[in-house]
Amino acid sequence: MNFSLSEEHLMIRQAARDFAQNDCKPGVIERDTNMKWPAEQVKKMAELGFLGMMVSPEYGGGGMDTLSYVIAMEEISKVDASCSVLMSVNNSLVCWGLEEFGTEEQKRKYLVPLAKGEKIGAFCLSEPEAGSDATSQSTIAIDMGDHYLLNGTKNWITNGGCASTYLVIAQTDVTKGHKGINVLIVEKGMPGFTVGKKEDKLGIRASDTHTLMFSDVKVPKENRIGEDGFGFKFAMKTLSGGRIGIAAQALGIAAGAYELAVDYSKQRKAFKKEIINHQAVAFKLADMATEIEAARLLVYKAARLKDAGKNYDQASAMAKVFASETAMKHTVEAVQIHGGYGYVKEYHVERLMRDAKITQIYEGTSEVQRIVISRGVLS
Ligand code: CAA
Secondary structure: OOOOOOHHHHHHHHHHHHHHHHHHOOOHHHHHHHOOOOHHHHHHHHHHOOOOOOOOHHHOOOOOOHHHHHHHHHHHHHHOHHHHHHHHHHHHHHHHHHHHHOOHHHHHHHHHHHHOOOOOEEEEOOEOOEOOOOOOOOOEEEEOOOEEEEEEEEEEEEOOOOOOEEEEEEEOOHHHHHHHEEEEEEEOOOOOEEEEEEOOOOOOOOOOEEEEEEEEEEEEHHHEOOOOOOHHHHHHHHHHHHHHHHHHHHHHHHHHHHHHHHHHHHHOEEOOEEHHHOHHHHHHHHHHHHHHHHHHHHHHHHHHHHHOOOOOHHHHHHHHHHHHHHHHHHHHHHHHHHHHHHHOHHHOHHHHHHHHHHOOOOOOOHHHHHHHHHHHHHO
């Protein structure tokens, strides 16, 4: 598999790096502390084309490949994982699903503004009683002929408050199990749809995570994506690609912590020499460098498989589980290398450590990724 980056990939990396350093880094601690939605950064991401990177130009996107997307995700996640998660959800969970499975009318009406970043999207699968066991949907959409009547609650929805377009997974026929699940496009402002409480989270605190309530929301039939009963497969296919984005986010968090740890180790002196010259620190950095590179190769492989039109279900699960566990392990090590400085906000690594944890949970826990991988092994 060829991992050499083209001139275009290198330019995208530089643009994402500049954006992260110039636009995300200032104020990142304050936004994290105050759970402040990064409105200015979202505007800039839209201008740079980061919110619809892989969408065809015909629908307002950048027409780029998945490798370009993961390269940009890595760079932005090094600095601000709250910005990168909103970018990931908009690109891979919302725009991708709409472009791949939506009707021409749905694409014109919903995809174009999302790809241009004029509007933000949210993907609504998780419920109070349906997380890993995603087939156990309690949100019900009753077929009323020309519309569905939607009732239920969704939890922990990224972009929940700031989104305008919501892809809502709901059970339409309980007798059919997962084959009775549909995905409906719900617009903010539809009567009966309420945005509930904003979550006060451990990490990615500037991202906008909400509970959503649906009470007798009338959703027109033309807002269903795909054939009747396609909703669960839609969710699984979409999440397979989404996991590549989250793997890239985890990679970026790990790489960001590593870069900070290297810089700090070159400056900080203890026992009359820079701590990088102590083997106890140098070996930690060596392990970080090795495992981060391995994570990067898995992320690039999954992206390349997707770009080549091959099956990437297992590869994306492998990339996510490995990159997220690498992020958790090595952000803890980066804090350790920084000692007392690592434990305070000013040095950024404590935030990266808190941000890393969610990458082992959302878009499928590490345990769910192991289910997907082991099923591939057993088949
Ligand atoms: N592509 C296409 N179809 C798929 C598929 C895929 N990747 N994976 C499963 N399917 C199909 C199966 O073929 C099966 O269809 P048939 O009956 O026609 O053969 C159907 O879906 C059911 O599949 P399973 O029997 O494998 O389903 P399961 O109940 O055993 O669940 C699971 C499998 C992998 C655990 C799945 O439930 C899962 O991925 N759970 C985690 C959900 C998740 O990731 N939630 C995250 C929430 S979203 C989020 O976090 C977004 C955010 O805001 C950041």
